[in-house]
Amino acid sequence: MNDFLGIDWFFLATSLAKTLGIIFLVVLPMVSYTVYAERRISALIQDRLGPNRTGIPFTNIHMEGLGQPIADAVKFLLKEDLTPAHVNTFYFWLAPCLAMAPSLLTLSVIPFGSWLFGVPMVIANVNIGILFVFAIASLSVYGIVLAGWSSNSKYSFLGGVRSTSQMISYELSLGLSVIPLFLLLGKLNLVDIVDYQARNGWLLLPLWGEGLTLRRWLLLIPLLISFVVFTISIFAETNRLPFDLPEAETELVAGYHTEYSSMKFALFFLGEYAAMITGSSLIVTLFLGGWHLPIPWWSSGAGFHFALVDGAAPGIPGILGGLFNIATFFGKVAVLLAFFIWVRWTLPRFRYDQLMRLGWIFFFEIALVNIFLTAGILFYLP
Amino acid sequence: MNLNDYLAVSGLLFAIGFAGVMLRRNIIIIFMCLELMLNAANLSLVAFSRFHVSAAGLPDYNGQMLVFFIITVAAAEVAVGLAVIVSLYRARRTTHVEDITSMKF
């Protein structure tokens, strides 16, 4: 069992089915409808209508513009693919793939459900879960650096360099802010984290199981700090407002993707939204209990417990329970996406020096102090 | 693959890095080939750490600890090395090794 197995066809088939299911049936439709939701919510905030015309073609049914993402996709496919003469073409074409692939790849370690048909609802149950996410997130910088450099124009070059140095500064606070969590849990595996939260109360909501001890309530303060720092760093990692200075229209035209057109631009756009979905599913998995919903349930095996539908309870839930878990996970992700969009259309943009000072000085210090606060609590209250 | 294959691959990687350092004249490419040689040494260390399995069935973590330290020292070395290369470029306007022959700037 230690070295490479022979071919375990059932395992391969289920992982391929999960991968294709997640990427093509869940994430890509979710990305396109997040774009649609963003345009509608921003219209709502700015007291205008937003796209509500595209419905079923050649009929008068508008369906409130739900056909808009499909129309956008077709438009992006059919647009002329302009490769300006002054760019070095190989890297010009490589950059969109490098910007898109990492955000899809990080979804493989995030548990989006407990069990379904006896198959664990996570694509790769690896012991180094969170480190793998940070490693692949640090690879997404290459797409942006290459896009800026290969477009050979002043604006995109500066936009690419600025956006890269912003992302790497916020990777520091991203990595540091999560460590109090693993001090408490002692395991890096995301599946174990969600199982722990299912049985002992969400990290931000320690209301049942082992969560009612004084230590967990005392730890609520550092965990809240790390939640705030982590969420804001996710904003900065995905270049979302108030951190989207590199693409600020007023200063750098469109930042690193100024020279891009049609499908290449669409890939950058999809990459940003996929990174947003991955970021919010990370926040849900680490702090808000992943796929678990605390409905009180009395089951014969485990008596009265708050874990109605969780994989960790003695009885693995049936198909209904499994689907219910998946629905709760993506429901939480949708709520967080709405929060992302709401923040984008209300807050003004940071200036570049404020942005770097916030990342390097404030978040870095707060996260370090937070780590030693948690370590102190755990040291004196074992 | 068994231990000999891993050692052969790491030896080949070391040879490629070594040839790169000898052949190339651009100081940044030489620095990259230096990183290749470092990684070749790391690979053989990890191969040996997997080869010596303790009684409890765990790989020998001393090898992995050494690789961990090598990675951190190499990172610090790259940071300072590239700072030196940039200040050298600022002083002599070239990264070509053959133009940088005199010690006094």
Place this chain on the structure above:
Amino acid sequence: MSSLLPWLFSAIMLGFACAVVLNRNPVASALSLVVSFLALAGLYVSLNAFFIGVIQVLVYAGAIMVLFLFIIMLLDLKAEERRTLNTTATLGGLLVAAIFVCELFSVLRHFHKGSLPFPPLAAGPLDDVRGVGTMLFSNYNLPFQVIGALILVATVGVVVLSKRELK
């Protein structure tokens, strides 16, 4: 199929390592170095060293190569114009590398213990982050502090070396 993966990863790694040496354009060689680091991380995973593989991707491919790309873009190195290929130096370099490879294979041929398959590990998930952690804080506490001092020196060095330009 899955016992061919280490061979595939090593082929990718060696191929892109040659690309690093042979490429004219520095950005192309930097990117092929990134791909060879990723293939090396795959090799570490096939050797059950998951933590080291992830750290390799995080530190090498994610941080060091970004700095290399920044420096290449900053120094704005055009692809080297065809400098006169100094044949004696090239042959000398290749000869030394070839001698090293022959030496290596002759040594490996006599190393019979190495041709046995790897001894089996304990069944069940191998939590090697815990293994590295316990080893780090029980036996390697002093080197840990020395590494801290070394990184302090590196930070001061980096700030001083690049500060000189600001005057």
Place this chain on the structure above:
Amino acid sequence: MIKDYLPILIQAVVAIGFAASALVVSIILGKAGKRNPTKDTAYECGMLPEGNAQPRFSVKFYQVAMLFILFDIEIVFMYPWAVVFREFVRAHHPVIFWSMLSFVSILTVGYVYAIKKGALDWKK
């Protein structure tokens, strides 16, 4: 075990395949328009581009990248520490808390030096 990492390889292949095939499909479907000089110049809000295409960007950017590497190592050391912290506390080894505290305080000296020397403020 190694078997758990196979799905990651599958997902990587599928992700890269999707990105590449999206581009190929857009080449096939999208009509290549005729090229004219104005379309081929860099886009600068309609004006003619002047100055060289890759301006010398300030020293700050690569200095940030260097400091990022050095503090990334600090994060990398913190993960094994976080995983084994509670085990060592239960086994009554206080060494784990003080050794990490001294490691981080050594690095904070470098951090404060970098801030004092203005490596991290972008005021100018």
